Amino acid sequence: MSVRVADEAGKVFADPTAYADEKRLHAAMTHLRANAPVSWVDVEGYNPFWAITKHADIMAIERDNEVFTNSPRPVLTTAEGDAQHATMGVSTLIHMDDPQHRKVRAIGADWFRPKAMRALKVRVDELAKTFVDQMYDRGGECDFVQEVAVNFPLYVIMSLLGIPESDFGRMLTYTQELFGSDDAELQRGTTMEERGLALFDMFTYFNELTAARRANPTEDLASAIANARIDGEPLSDIDTVSYYLIVATAGHDTTSATISGGLQALIENPDQLARLQQNPDLLPLAVEEMIRWVTPVKEFMRTAQRDTEVRGVPIAAGESVLLSYPSGNRDEEIFTDPFTFDVGRDPNKHVAFGYGVHFCLGAALARMEINSFFSELLPRLTSVELAGKPEHIATIFVGGLKHLPIRYQLTR
Template identity: 65%
Template sequence: MTMTVREAGLALADPAAYADEPRFHEALALLRREDPVHRVEAEGYGPFWAVTRHADILEIERNHTLFHNAPRSLLVPAEMDARQRQREAEGTALRTLVHMDDPEHRVVRAIGADWFRPKAMRAMQQRVDELARTYVDRMAELGGECDFVQQIAVHYPLYVILSLLGLPESDFPRMLKLTQELFGEGDPELRRGAEADDVLATLLDFFTYFQDLTNARRAAPTDDLASAIANARVDGAHLSDIDTLSYYVIIATAGHDTTSSTISGGLHALIQHPGELRRLRDDPALLPTAVDEMIRWVTPVKEFMRTATADARVGQVLVREGESLLLSYPSANRDEDVFDEPFRFDVGRDPNKHLAFGFGVHYCLGAALARMETRSLFAELLPRLESVELAGRPEWAATTFVGGLKRLPIHYTLKG
């Protein structure tokens, strides 16, 4: 059935649409071609401009003084937007780097920045490689069949990020459940419940856990990222309780779900493109470009929102002060004006100017770690992988923010 431009725009506000990748990319291609800055008025949501071309998104990201993250950082139902504004007024709102603008953003980002610089990544490499080996060994123990998402991909990066934070392994299952509930808010299978209060209950559980952690690290600091956050000072004072807890939440969640989606989506792409799998196995030197192609292909972060601080022209459209824009990263990363054959998975793609990590001052803090984790897992898996194929139908999570595959049943044979 032929899709209209209006229907294509509405897909961006429909979590279920993201779970039907072919149809979703058809919608995005239509918008890029026919109306690349498209006004969307979806039931239950405040209106917004959907920005779908790479060049327009890049220009918005570059101009962070004209286009702010606040007050509408993510696409959520209008009811949740209203609750967020109320909590902001009360001083009880979740305030992560995603919600902040400069100069506050620059100061708060610096608290964790050193933990993701090259020196820190080199120090983490051994632990990441050990965990990659552990999870490929687990695949061997599973006897040649598994749900790669649920049994491998969601665990490995969570263990990495929680190791960086310095949390005990006994707490990892609890963190896994909470992160899936938070980012699975649009998916009936993953979310805690269908009401806005259920999202708040998940956040409250996060906050309760991390408040205890903050108290412990302030009483007895240790050499981990949790201590750096707990003991950080801005203008001589600790972060507020809500800002401290928000920092933990963004590190624990964004450092997990995005990478697990890339790893599972990357393996799925290799299964779908056996020629590229052979090419990568025959030439392991391609692994760095293959990892970036997996990131482009999956684009785990689907959108961020911006608000115009003054009247501005985006493409051919005049956006008025105070109006909201949705930056569609999956669309940017399939833009025909930027990528040769954008719907071809190419492990040697170079250059690869994807925007999966954003751009400019809000460029993903954990980008280097995400690349390292993905590279380490496939560096361990590919030399041992003799065969792999689907053992059932893959399923994608319903989401408008972060997500990817939630099931990837596979048959495989491994050496050793």
């Protein structure tokens, strides 16, 4: 039996409202890194787990994917959610371990390699210009999240999949309901059954898409997924839909959160905004700093397959660990002045995309989208300020800002 070192601060990881209050969240994480970097968390309504808050430990666990597996508990959810997942059969890349993970990941890998990204860049740049033009047309004031940031990456990932533009609005609603299931403004309902309807609707949509692409293959990622084979056999219906699900959701909400959070950071650090506008060659570094700063994926879980230890703390076989990426990305041992937003930060060894075999498949696309958007926005932006209070999504998995009211001036 493990010696369970608990700390009250660890309860923030199972509290969706904590992620909507960054001051409170980071105060708790800073305390844990210093006093209980491996802390036992036992909160009513959740199966217990170990919270891992140090950068080095997160990387070591991700690297040791034979001892620490994604299955059977890849993300933190309620005990009811854990039980529901066990019966639903959803199996995305984040649920899988090797060798199945390696084989399934390969289906979409070519679509996210540098060569494919270079081919897609023209379309991404066009979309960036379209959305900055729309900001200009709005007359100098908007809710940047809802009117710009959620739509730009949605258009990119839906275009990659080959989904018709007439369905983009529906997909936006589904993804916001899915990742906003703990947020009173975004959730579809208050019960587990009501919240599951968004997932059911996405399954229905993607099942129809699979049938269409199998009957009439096209030159898009949706067709590649629908017609993929593993060991000579086509993917099952559940595995096919699961693949669409991870691409459509992970490729959208994470990037929109980074773009909106990145703009907020520039507004609140006008010296860094001026520095970046005067030195556009810093943009690739600034993109990495935005990703570190926002860290849209808040956690993944791993489960120990044998007795082991982390930082000298015994972890028993069958016990789960939560990898806190926001905490790892503020680790004082890795980042100089981690609570300073620095557009020229170099090196920047953030873990926002994970590490090891589960490193984010869409990392290159996300970087390109953020770079393209700010490459278009910053040369045209003559002034920008907050026009209201920014609001964050209540979540324990993926999220960022849900409202960012801004006032600005743009050149045409």
